[in-house]
Amino acid sequence: MFDFYFDLPHWIRMALQGLAVMLVMFPIAAACSMAERKIAAWIQDRPGPNRTLAPILAWVPGIGFLQRLGIFQLAADGGKFAFKEDAIPGHVNKFYFVAAPIIAMIPALTTVVAVPFGAYIDSAGKLVPIVLANVDLGILVVFAVSSLGVYAVILAGWASNSKFPFLGGIRASAQLISYELSMTLSVLPVFLWTNGPLAGEPAGFTGSLNLARVVEFQSQAGFWGGAWFIFLMPLSAFIFLVALFAETNRQPFDTVESEADLVNSFGSEYGAFKWSLFYVAEYAHMLIGSAIFMILFFGGWNPLPWYTLSDLAHHLNFAHLPLVMGVVGIGIFIGKVLAMIFFFMWVRWTLPRFRYDQVMAIGWKKLLPLAIANLVAYTIGIALLYR
Amino acid sequence: MSSDIFFYIFAALTAGSALAVVFTKNTVAAALSLLVSLVGVAAIFVLLDAFLLAALMVFVYAGAVVALFLFIVMLLDSQGGTRKPFKKATLFSGFVALLLLIVGLASFAQRGAQAAIVHEVPAAAVPVGASLxxxxxxxxxxxxxxxxxxxxxxxxxxxxxxxxxxxxxxxxDIK
Amino acid sequence: MAVIPVERKPLTLAERTYIPQIVGGLRTTLKHLFRKPLTLEYPEQRPALPVGYRGVPTLVKDPNGREKCVSCQLCEFVCPPKAIRITPGEIPEESTNAHVEKAPQAFDIDMLRCIYCGLCQEVCPEEAIWLQNQFSMSGYTREEMVNNKAKLYELGGTLPDAHFKWDKKKAAEEHGNAH
Amino acid sequence: MTVGLNEYLFLSALLFAIGFFGVLLRKNTLVIYMCLELMLVASTVALVAFSHFNRTMDGNVFVFFILTVAAAEVAVGLAIIVALFRRRQTIQVEELNALKN
Structure with a gap:
């Protein structure tokens, strides 16, 4: 059925896959901004955007429900951003000012390549992860590329050539570097565990930071095999979560774009389409971060702990249909990621913002020692366990 | 070979942005050129099958070191400033260095033509540097x-x- | 006044991690997530106005259809932002209300200046100007936002009158029962 | 012509030379630092290339140490520059000549 697709040259297939992922990412990221407004409204006991409606659709029965959900607001916002006059202030450094939103999008969309988002069973009965580039380095690629995201904020702040964006840029560079450390240290126990001597590795296995492997590791048989890592290493998950909030500039760590003291910082000189690119990039970062969190600690595309996607496929009898299984796996995974995004928003409307010195103190004085202690403890524990 | 084309592209990118580091007046632009150069070097590492080093290069150098540079540049706010003409000694030493460079590179090229540097080592199944x-x-x-x-x-x-x-x-009081 | 120093309790370990508090906060916000919105969806739903609401100032007539204003210009005088402009005029001899002598020829309230203070209503000896329930004034031009006399009476309508002061006065004049 | 060790070494030498000229010619301490980094990176290119073409791990492992040393060097160096700037309000090398006389 899909032979024509597999007959295409390799690079065209790759390009199509990348394009497909981007075409999914971009609308989800945009829809997240809408969801953010709706959830903000619901938590604050108000209905949120619920008026927008394309006039030609008004006769469709049941459209009122979608209208109340604010679905069409998304199109209206997007249209506005696309057609609004894109003013460039006179005092900015034009080249870097225009380059900054583009640079924001690059790492946000590039990291997707190393993130697996589903699996299917091929004709040989082998579980194959669905991922653009199934590289050995997995998590390291994601960390490395996403660490470039800071330049967008720094550049935007510097090129804007005004005070608040500049301060925001400086804050961003310090904050992102600070929390990257704890984040990297917090995931090390996971990979120590998956690469341990008893990890059930095939012969000739050379150690891997592959993300799909982490999910496979969490979908083994038995009590310890099927346990998600959130149960095995809750402290790692907690540190990763906190660092993730800081890395994505979300409340309570959004000192970079705090409108109260920095007037939205790097965004303050931007408008229209360039501003919306920053927003989409932020949500794309959140999506990737949530995806990594789900893969590392919440079993990826497995529906429940100790109940894997293959189990589900065998029970519902679609294991022999790779397409169905792939779609179900991706669906479960995206559902989990969206739940995580909801958690981001939920926290945003619950906690007040930390002061900048508090952010730094938490990062260096609390989270980093905690991450190091966690790493040392798990290293010793795993060494003892496998001796 | 396609990887040859990639080598020349990334080598040109790396060398070009390295030149930009040296010759641009704006310090922030210099730091960003350094960033591009480092990413180019990471790409060269990928061509050499050193994937881990490439990722580390991006992670440590491009992600942290250049960000630190930018942080300091912005903190000190040192925008170019006036440039004095070079002294004679500087120009002379620069000229000598350039001569040495030309001689060195020429000897490289000549030796390369003789192709005597590399002893052929049998290719391993897994390229070196690919396994963690x-x-x-x-x-x-x-x-x-x-x-x-x-x-x-x-x-x-x-x-x-x-x-x-x-x-x-x-x-x-200590000055 | 005695100063009582209150010893601040040191935080427990659980409190210092903030986590129980954060979880409590999350529970609160989650409760609100499923609560019915408190929002009044304005153009469709209208707020219930309390008695004595001070909306747009209007001119009223008494139940006999006589305009109450006698253009004494007290409101014009008292109006803090000088929003009211009255042009007094005579009441023609042949009118049944000729004994009132004066009535406004023109009565303009500039709603771009009005601050809804209610002093005009307060000061009016004839109870002719009232701040009523109307609260939403809008227009496309500045001229539209000036309420002239006709508009003011249209907005004001008729209010019940307990006194019929001028009718009594006329009756007293005619029947010679002057004060 | 296939790309062999020579091309990589040529690139390495070129990068090193560019960095060297930067150190020589620039007056801004920060830019001099960046050029030093360029020189270090140039050496890593050579090491990785040697490692790849000789099929040994040593060059690759050595790059680790270079990366670590570079990170430490940047941290200390930038701290020194900041301290210098606090004291002298300049980071231009020709103005930092207290030891000249």
């Missing part, structure tokens, strides 16, 4: 002492930075 375990084994067996020394160096560097950036009280 190889790195781990090397680091914790052959190179254990350097690893520990480097760890110690990092600790000392950290202490040094803390001491340097601390404002001491009562030392104001």
């Amino acid at each position: 375990r190889a790195y781990g084994e090397q680091l914790f067996t052959t190179y254990l002492l350097p690893v520990q020394i480097v760890g110690f160096l990092l600790l000392i560097a950290m202490l040094g930075v803390i001491v340097l950036s601390k404002k001491f009280e009562g030392l104001g």
Whole structure:
């Protein structure tokens, strides 16, 4: 059925896959901004955007429900951003000012390549992860590329050539570097565990930071095999979560774009389409971060702990249909990621913002020692366990 | 070979942005050119099958070191400033260095033509530098002492930075 | 006044991690997530106005259809932002209300200046100007936002009158029962 | 012509030379630092290339140490520059000539 697709040259297939992922990412990221407004409204006991409606659709029965959900607001916002006059202030450094939103999008969309988002069973009965580039380095690629995201904020702040964006840029560079450390240290126990001597590795296995492997590791048989890592290493998950909030500039760590003291910082000189690119990039970062969190600690595309996607496929009898299984796996995974995004928003409307010195103190004085202690403890524990 | 084209593209990118580091007036632009150059080097590493090093290059250098540079550039706000003409000694030494460079590169090219540098080593099944375990084994067996020394160096560097950036009280009269 | 120093309790370990508090906060916000919105969806739903609401100032007539204003200009005088402009005029001899002598020829309230203070209503000896329930004034031009006399009476309508002061006065004049 | 060790070494030498000229010619301490970094990176290119073409791990492992040392060096160096700037309000090398006389 899909032979024509597999007959295409390799690079065209790759390009199509990348394009497909981007075409999914971009609308989800945009829809997240809408969801953010709706959830903000619901938590604050108000209905949120619920008026927008394309006039030609008004006769469709049941459209009122979608209208109340604010679905069409998304199109209206997007249209506005696309057609609004894109003013460039006179005092900015034009080249870097225009380059900054583009640079924001690059790492946000590039990291997707190393993130697996589903699996299917091929004709040989082998579980194959669905991922653009199934590289050995997995998590390291994601960390490395996403660490470039800071330049967008720094550049935007510097090129804007005004005070608040500049301060925001400086804050961003310090904050992102600070929390990257704890984040990297917090995931090390996971990979120590998956690469341990008893990890059930095939012969000739050379150690891997592959993300799909982490999910496979969490979908083994038995009590310890099927346990998600959130149960095995809750402290790692907690540190990763906190660092993730800081890395994505979300409340309570959004000192970079705090409108109260920095007037939205790097965004303050931007408008229209360039501003919306920053927003989409932020949500794309959140999506990737949530995806990594789900893969590392919440079993990826497995529906429940100790109940894997293959189990589900065998029970519902679609294991022999790779397409169905792939779609179900991706669906479960995206559902989990969206739940995580909801958690981001939920926290945003619950906690007040930390002061900048508090952010730094938490990062260096609390989270980093905690991450190091966690790493040392798990290293010793795993060494003892496998001796 | 397609990887040849990639080598020339990334080599040109790396060298070009390295030149931009040297010749641009704006310090921020210099830091960003350094960033591009480092990413180019990471791409060269990928061509050499050193994927881990490429990722580390981007992670450590491009992600942290250049960000630190930019942070300091913005903190000190040193925008170019006036440029004095070079002294004669500088120009002379620069000229000598250029001569040496030309001689060195020419000898490279000549030796390369003789193709005597590389002894043909049989190709391994897995390219060197592609497996993580190889790195781990090397680091914790052959190179254990350097690893520990480097760890110690990092600790000392950290202490040094803390001491340097601390404002001491009562030392104001020492100039 | 005695000063009572209150010893601040040191935080427990659980409190210092903030986590129980954060979880409590999350529970609160989650409760609100499923609560019915408190929002009044304005153009469709209208707020219930309390008695004595001070909306747009209007001119009223008494139940006999006589305009109450006698253009004494007290409101014009008292109006803090000088929003009211009255042009007094005579009441023609042949009118049944000729004994009132004066009535406004023109009565303009500039709603771009009005601050809804209610002093005009307060000061009016004839109870002719009232701040009523109307609260939403809008227009496309500045001229539209000036309420002239006709508009003011249209907005004001008729209010019940307990006194019929001028009718009594006329009756007293005619029947010679002057004060 | 296939790309062999020579091309990589040529690139390495070129990068090193560019960095060297930067150190020589620039007056801004920060830019001099960046050029030093360029020189270090140039050496890593050579090491990785040697390692790849000789099929040994040593060059690759050595790059680790270079990266670590570079990170430490940047941290200390930038701290020194900041301290210098606090004291002298300049980071231009020709103005930092207290030891000249």
